[in-house]
Amino acid sequence: MEGRQPLGEFLRTRRAQLLPEDVGLVAYGDRRRVPGLRREELALLAGVSASYYARLEQGQSSNASPEVLDAIAQALRLDEAERRHLHDLAAGTRRRAGVRRTGPERVTPAVVQLMAALANVPTVVLGRRSDVLAWNRAGHALFAGHLDPGSPDRPAERPNMARLVFLDGHTRALYTDWPAKAKAVVGTLRLARGQHPDDPALAALIGELTVKSAEFASLWADHRVKAGGAAVYEMLHPLVGSMEVTQQSLHTELGQHIVVATTEPGSPSQAAMTLLMHSVRSDQGGVLANSSSPA
Numbered sequence: 001m002e003g004r005q006p007l008g009e010f011l012r013t014r015r016a017q018l019l020p021e022d023v024g025l026v027a028y029g030d031r032r033r034v035p036g037l038r039r040e041e042l043a044l045l046a047g048v049s050a051s052y053y054a055r056l057e058q059g060q061s062s063n064a065s066p067e068v069l070d071a072i073a074q075a076l077r078l079d080e081a082e083r084r085h086l087h088d089l090a091a092g093t094r095r096r097a098g099v100r101r102t103g104p105e106r107v108t109p110a111v112v113q114l115m116a117a118l119a120n121v122p123t124v125v126l127g128r129r130s131d132v133l134a135w136n137r138a139g140h141a142l143f144a145g146h147l148d149p150g151s152p153d154r155p156a157e158r159p160n161m162a163r164l165v166f167l168d169g170h171t172r173a174l175y176t177d178w179p180a181k182a183k184a185v186v187g188t189l190r191l192a193r194g195q196h197p198d199d200p201a202l203a204a205l206i207g208e209l210t211v212k213s214a215e216f217a218s219l220w221a222d223h224r225v226k227a228g229g230a231a232v233y234e235m236l237h238p239l240v241g242s243m244e245v246t247q248q249s250l251h252t253e254l255g256q257h258i259v260v261a262t263t264e265p266g267s268p269s270q271a272a273m274t275l276l277m278h279s280v281r282s283d284q285g286g287v288l289a290n291s292s293s294p295a
Contacts (some may be wrong), residue, residue: 005058005089006089006092006194006197007056007059007086007090007092007194008057008058008059008087009223010085010086010089010223011056011057011072011076011086013077013221013222013223014076014082015036015037015039015042016035016036016116017035017036018036018037018038018042018076018077019037020037020041021037022077023037023041023045023075023077024039024174025037025045028270029189036284038056039053040052042072042075042076045075046068046071046072046074046075047071047073047200048068048072048085053072056072057201062223064090066087069083069086069087070083071084072086072267073086081225081226082225083190083192085190085194085295088191088194088195088262089194090198091129092194092197092198101130102157102274105127105131105254105256106254107125107133107134107256107257108135108252110280111125111134111256111258112134112147114258115134115135115136115139115258116136117157117250118136118138118260119136119137119138120135120138120277121136121138121145121260121261121262122138122139122141122142122257122260122261122273123135123136123138123139123258123259123260123261124143124161125252125256125257125258125259126161126257126258126259126261127256127257128192128195128196128199128256129160129162129192129199129201129202129205130160130161130162130163130188130189130192130204130205131158131159131160131161131186132144132151132152132158132159132160133152133158133256134152135149135152135205137149137177137281138276138277139261140280141258141276141277141279142235142237142261142273142276143161143171143174143261144159144171145239146165146170147159147236156183160176160205161185162185162188162189162205162209163188163205163209164187165178165181165182166182166209166212166213166215167209167212167213168186169191169212170238173236173238174235174236174237175233175234175235175236176233176234176235176236177233177234178230180233181233182215182216182219183219183224183226184226184231186216186219186220186222187224187226187258188226189202189205189206189220190220190223190224190226191226192246193206194225195255206220225268229239229248229249230246230247230248230249231246231247232245232246232247233247237272237276238293239275239276239279240272240273240275240276241272242269243263243268243269243272243273244263244264244269245261245262245263245269245273246261246263246264246279247259247260247261248260248261248262254263
Protein backbone atom coordinates (compact mmCIF):
# COMPACT_ATOMS: atom_id res chain seq x y z
CA MET A 1 0.00 0.00 0.00
CA GLU A 2 1.01 3.61 -0.44
CA GLY A 3 2.64 5.55 2.34
CA ARG A 4 1.25 8.79 3.69
CA GLN A 5 3.78 11.02 1.91
CA PRO A 6 3.86 10.29 -1.84
CA LEU A 7 6.30 13.15 -2.50
CA GLY A 8 8.78 11.87 0.08
CA GLU A 9 8.45 8.28 -1.15
CA PHE A 10 9.09 9.35 -4.73
CA LEU A 11 12.18 11.35 -3.77
CA ARG A 12 13.60 8.59 -1.57
CA THR A 13 13.02 5.90 -4.18
CA ARG A 14 14.59 7.85 -7.00
CA ARG A 15 17.52 8.95 -4.84
CA ALA A 16 18.17 5.30 -3.98
CA GLN A 17 18.39 4.46 -7.68
CA LEU A 18 21.31 6.85 -8.30
CA LEU A 19 24.91 5.91 -7.54
CA PRO A 20 27.56 8.54 -6.75
CA GLU A 21 29.45 7.70 -9.91
CA ASP A 22 26.25 8.23 -11.95
CA VAL A 23 26.31 11.92 -11.07
CA GLY A 24 30.06 12.53 -11.02
CA LEU A 25 30.62 12.20 -7.27
CA VAL A 26 33.60 10.35 -5.83
CA ALA A 27 32.59 7.54 -3.47
CA TYR A 28 36.13 6.81 -2.16
CA GLY A 29 35.10 3.22 -1.60
CA ASP A 30 33.17 4.10 1.58
CA ARG A 31 30.58 1.65 2.81
CA ARG A 32 27.02 2.91 2.57
CA ARG A 33 24.21 1.90 4.87
CA VAL A 34 21.60 2.60 2.19
CA PRO A 35 21.71 2.24 -1.62
CA GLY A 36 22.12 5.25 -3.83
CA LEU A 37 22.91 8.84 -2.97
CA ARG A 38 22.78 10.25 0.53
CA ARG A 39 20.40 13.11 1.22
CA GLU A 40 23.34 15.47 1.67
CA GLU A 41 24.75 14.54 -1.73
CA LEU A 42 21.44 15.06 -3.49
CA ALA A 43 20.95 18.41 -1.74
CA LEU A 44 24.44 19.48 -2.84
CA LEU A 45 23.69 18.60 -6.46
CA ALA A 46 20.37 20.47 -6.32
CA GLY A 47 21.85 23.54 -4.67
CA VAL A 48 19.63 23.44 -1.58
CA SER A 49 20.48 22.93 2.07
CA ALA A 50 20.56 19.40 3.41
CA SER A 51 18.07 20.29 6.13
CA TYR A 52 15.59 21.75 3.63
CA TYR A 53 15.83 18.71 1.38
CA ALA A 54 15.37 16.41 4.39
CA ARG A 55 12.15 18.25 5.28
CA LEU A 56 10.89 17.69 1.73
CA GLU A 57 11.45 13.95 2.00
CA GLN A 58 9.81 13.90 5.41
CA GLY A 59 6.73 15.73 4.19
CA GLN A 60 7.37 18.71 6.44
CA SER A 61 7.68 21.31 3.68
CA SER A 62 4.85 22.03 1.26
CA ASN A 63 6.07 25.30 -0.23
CA ALA A 64 8.86 24.22 -2.56
CA SER A 65 9.15 26.64 -5.45
CA PRO A 66 9.02 25.43 -9.07
CA GLU A 67 12.68 26.42 -9.41
CA VAL A 68 13.72 24.26 -6.46
CA LEU A 69 11.67 21.34 -7.77
CA ASP A 70 13.31 21.69 -11.18
CA ALA A 71 16.75 21.73 -9.57
CA ILE A 72 15.92 18.55 -7.66
CA ALA A 73 14.54 16.94 -10.81
CA GLN A 74 17.77 17.75 -12.62
CA ALA A 75 19.86 16.35 -9.76
CA LEU A 76 17.79 13.15 -9.83
CA ARG A 77 18.12 12.99 -13.62
CA LEU A 78 14.38 12.81 -14.11
CA ASP A 79 12.93 12.86 -17.59
CA GLU A 80 10.18 15.30 -18.57
CA ALA A 81 7.31 13.06 -17.48
CA GLU A 82 8.99 12.40 -14.14
CA ARG A 83 9.68 16.12 -13.65
CA ARG A 84 5.99 16.93 -14.18
CA HIS A 85 5.07 14.13 -11.80
CA LEU A 86 7.35 15.66 -9.14
CA HIS A 87 5.54 19.00 -9.56
CA ASP A 88 2.16 17.25 -9.32
CA LEU A 89 3.16 15.53 -6.08
CA ALA A 90 4.38 18.79 -4.58
CA ALA A 91 1.16 20.52 -5.61
CA GLY A 92 -0.81 17.70 -4.00
CA THR A 93 0.77 18.40 -0.61
CA ARG A 94 -0.29 22.05 -0.90
CA ARG A 95 -3.93 21.43 -1.84
CA ARG A 96 -4.81 18.88 0.85
CA ALA A 97 -6.69 21.46 2.90
CA GLY A 98 -9.17 22.18 0.14
CA VAL A 99 -9.93 18.78 -1.36
CA ARG A 100 -12.21 19.02 -4.39
CA ARG A 101 -14.21 15.98 -5.40
CA THR A 102 -13.44 14.75 -8.88
CA GLY A 103 -16.54 14.72 -11.07
CA PRO A 104 -17.88 11.78 -13.08
CA GLU A 105 -16.23 11.01 -16.39
CA ARG A 106 -18.11 11.18 -19.67
CA VAL A 107 -17.16 10.62 -23.28
CA THR A 108 -17.93 13.79 -25.20
CA PRO A 109 -19.88 13.77 -28.49
CA ALA A 110 -16.72 14.89 -30.29
CA VAL A 111 -14.83 11.81 -29.07
CA VAL A 112 -17.75 9.58 -30.07
CA GLN A 113 -17.58 11.07 -33.56
CA LEU A 114 -13.83 10.46 -33.70
CA MET A 115 -14.29 6.83 -32.72
CA ALA A 116 -16.99 6.36 -35.35
CA ALA A 117 -14.65 7.81 -37.97
CA LEU A 118 -12.02 5.29 -36.86
CA ALA A 119 -14.48 2.40 -37.14
CA ASN A 120 -11.92 0.01 -38.64
CA VAL A 121 -9.11 1.11 -36.31
CA PRO A 122 -9.15 -0.40 -32.81
CA THR A 123 -9.82 2.50 -30.44
CA VAL A 124 -10.47 2.63 -26.71
CA VAL A 125 -11.16 5.61 -24.44
CA LEU A 126 -9.70 5.29 -20.94
CA GLY A 127 -10.54 7.48 -17.99
CA ARG A 128 -8.20 8.82 -15.32
CA ARG A 129 -8.30 5.49 -13.46
CA SER A 130 -7.84 3.46 -16.68
CA ASP A 131 -11.55 2.59 -16.74
CA VAL A 132 -12.81 1.77 -20.23
CA LEU A 133 -15.26 4.61 -20.92
CA ALA A 134 -15.88 3.55 -24.52
CA TRP A 135 -14.51 1.40 -27.31
CA ASN A 136 -15.47 0.91 -30.91
CA ARG A 137 -16.18 -2.59 -32.16
CA ALA A 138 -12.66 -2.96 -33.50
CA GLY A 139 -11.19 -1.94 -30.13
CA HIS A 140 -13.39 -4.41 -28.32
CA ALA A 141 -12.37 -7.19 -30.71
CA LEU A 142 -8.66 -6.50 -30.28
CA PHE A 143 -8.39 -5.80 -26.57
CA ALA A 144 -11.26 -7.59 -24.88
CA GLY A 145 -13.29 -9.80 -27.19
CA HIS A 146 -13.98 -12.11 -24.24
CA LEU A 147 -15.93 -9.40 -22.41
CA ASP A 148 -19.46 -8.08 -22.89
CA PRO A 149 -19.17 -5.42 -25.63
CA GLY A 150 -21.73 -3.23 -23.86
CA SER A 151 -20.00 -3.19 -20.47
CA PRO A 152 -18.42 0.29 -20.82
CA ASP A 153 -21.95 1.72 -21.01
CA ARG A 154 -22.69 0.49 -17.48
CA PRO A 155 -20.53 2.42 -14.98
CA ALA A 156 -20.75 -0.27 -12.32
CA GLU A 157 -19.49 -2.92 -14.76
CA ARG A 158 -16.91 -0.98 -16.75
CA PRO A 159 -13.73 -2.94 -17.44
CA ASN A 160 -10.56 -1.41 -16.05
CA MET A 161 -7.50 -1.77 -18.24
CA ALA A 162 -5.03 -1.90 -15.35
CA ARG A 163 -7.10 -4.58 -13.63
CA LEU A 164 -7.30 -6.55 -16.88
CA VAL A 165 -3.55 -6.41 -17.51
CA PHE A 166 -2.68 -7.69 -14.03
CA LEU A 167 -5.61 -9.89 -13.08
CA ASP A 168 -7.17 -11.19 -16.31
CA GLY A 169 -5.58 -14.21 -17.96
CA HIS A 170 -6.91 -13.42 -21.45
CA THR A 171 -5.45 -9.91 -21.44
CA ARG A 172 -2.14 -11.08 -20.03
CA ALA A 173 -1.84 -13.69 -22.78
CA LEU A 174 -2.35 -11.00 -25.44
CA TYR A 175 1.11 -9.56 -24.78
CA THR A 176 4.20 -11.58 -25.66
CA ASP A 177 6.29 -9.16 -23.59
CA TRP A 178 3.80 -8.79 -20.76
CA PRO A 179 6.31 -7.17 -18.34
CA ALA A 180 6.78 -4.24 -20.76
CA LYS A 181 3.02 -3.67 -20.93
CA ALA A 182 2.72 -4.03 -17.15
CA LYS A 183 5.41 -1.38 -16.56
CA ALA A 184 3.64 1.02 -18.91
CA VAL A 185 0.32 0.53 -17.13
CA VAL A 186 1.85 1.15 -13.71
CA GLY A 187 3.72 4.19 -15.00
CA THR A 188 0.47 5.68 -16.29
CA LEU A 189 -1.26 5.00 -12.97
CA ARG A 190 1.62 6.71 -11.15
CA LEU A 191 1.05 9.87 -13.18
CA ALA A 192 -2.68 9.71 -12.49
CA ARG A 193 -2.07 9.31 -8.75
CA GLY A 194 0.08 12.43 -8.75
CA GLN A 195 -2.55 14.40 -10.63
CA HIS A 196 -5.49 13.11 -8.55
CA PRO A 197 -4.08 12.44 -5.06
CA ASP A 198 -7.50 12.67 -3.41
CA ASP A 199 -9.44 10.36 -5.72
CA PRO A 200 -10.70 7.57 -3.42
CA ALA A 201 -11.64 5.25 -6.29
CA LEU A 202 -8.14 5.53 -7.74
CA ALA A 203 -6.62 4.82 -4.32
CA ALA A 204 -8.92 1.80 -3.94
CA LEU A 205 -7.86 0.45 -7.34
CA ILE A 206 -4.18 0.78 -6.45
CA GLY A 207 -4.81 -0.90 -3.12
CA GLU A 208 -6.70 -3.77 -4.76
CA LEU A 209 -3.96 -4.38 -7.32
CA THR A 210 -1.25 -4.18 -4.65
CA VAL A 211 -3.00 -6.85 -2.59
CA LYS A 212 -3.95 -9.15 -5.49
CA SER A 213 -0.78 -8.91 -7.61
CA ALA A 214 2.74 -9.18 -6.22
CA GLU A 215 4.01 -8.06 -9.62
CA PHE A 216 1.98 -4.88 -9.44
CA ALA A 217 3.15 -4.23 -5.87
CA SER A 218 6.80 -4.56 -6.91
CA LEU A 219 6.40 -2.24 -9.91
CA TRP A 220 4.40 0.29 -7.89
CA ALA A 221 7.14 0.48 -5.27
CA ASP A 222 9.62 1.45 -8.00
CA HIS A 223 7.90 4.84 -8.52
CA ARG A 224 8.48 4.88 -12.27
CA VAL A 225 6.14 7.02 -14.34
CA LYS A 226 5.11 6.98 -17.99
CA ALA A 227 3.49 9.77 -19.98
CA GLY A 228 1.74 7.76 -22.67
CA GLY A 229 2.88 8.36 -26.23
CA ALA A 230 3.43 5.38 -28.54
CA ALA A 231 4.68 1.85 -27.87
CA VAL A 232 4.99 -1.23 -30.06
CA TYR A 233 3.83 -4.55 -28.61
CA GLU A 234 3.72 -8.04 -30.06
CA MET A 235 0.16 -9.15 -29.44
CA LEU A 236 -0.84 -12.80 -29.69
CA HIS A 237 -4.54 -12.68 -30.48
CA PRO A 238 -6.48 -15.92 -30.07
CA LEU A 239 -8.31 -15.44 -33.39
CA VAL A 240 -5.58 -14.25 -35.78
CA GLY A 241 -2.28 -15.01 -34.07
CA SER A 242 0.77 -12.76 -33.71
CA MET A 243 0.76 -9.05 -34.65
CA GLU A 244 3.13 -6.16 -33.99
CA VAL A 245 0.76 -3.43 -32.89
CA THR A 246 1.58 0.23 -32.25
CA GLN A 247 -0.52 1.60 -29.41
CA GLN A 248 -0.71 5.39 -29.40
CA SER A 249 -2.24 7.32 -26.52
CA LEU A 250 -3.86 10.65 -27.34
CA HIS A 251 -5.04 13.03 -24.61
CA THR A 252 -8.42 14.76 -24.65
CA GLU A 253 -9.18 18.13 -23.10
CA LEU A 254 -10.81 16.27 -20.20
CA GLY A 255 -7.63 14.36 -19.42
CA GLN A 256 -8.86 11.08 -20.89
CA HIS A 257 -6.71 8.81 -23.05
CA ILE A 258 -7.74 7.70 -26.52
CA VAL A 259 -5.72 4.57 -27.27
CA VAL A 260 -5.46 3.83 -30.99
CA ALA A 261 -3.91 0.58 -32.29
CA THR A 262 -2.30 0.46 -35.73
CA THR A 263 -0.02 -1.85 -37.72
CA GLU A 264 2.69 -1.20 -40.29
CA PRO A 265 1.26 -0.88 -43.80
CA GLY A 266 1.89 -3.93 -45.98
CA SER A 267 3.14 -6.06 -43.11
CA PRO A 268 1.94 -9.50 -41.98
CA SER A 269 0.65 -7.73 -38.87
CA GLN A 270 -1.59 -5.54 -41.01
CA ALA A 271 -2.92 -8.63 -42.75
CA ALA A 272 -3.70 -10.24 -39.40
CA MET A 273 -5.38 -7.04 -38.17
CA THR A 274 -7.45 -6.85 -41.36
CA LEU A 275 -8.57 -10.44 -40.81
CA LEU A 276 -9.61 -9.57 -37.27
CA MET A 277 -11.53 -6.53 -38.49
CA HIS A 278 -13.43 -8.73 -40.96
CA SER A 279 -14.90 -10.50 -37.95
CA VAL A 280 -16.58 -7.28 -36.79
CA ARG A 281 -17.33 -5.69 -40.16
CA SER A 282 -20.99 -6.61 -40.06
CA ASP A 283 -21.31 -4.14 -37.17
CA GLN A 284 -19.02 -1.57 -38.77
CA GLY A 285 -19.03 1.95 -37.35
CA GLY A 286 -20.42 1.17 -33.92
CA VAL A 287 -19.21 2.86 -30.77
CA LEU A 288 -20.00 0.59 -27.88
CA ALA A 289 -20.72 3.19 -25.21
CA ASN A 290 -23.24 5.89 -24.43
CA SER A 291 -21.53 9.29 -24.38
CA SER A 292 -23.87 10.54 -21.66
CA SER A 293 -23.11 7.82 -19.12
CA PRO A 294 -21.25 9.15 -16.04
CA ALA A 295 -18.40 7.34 -14.32
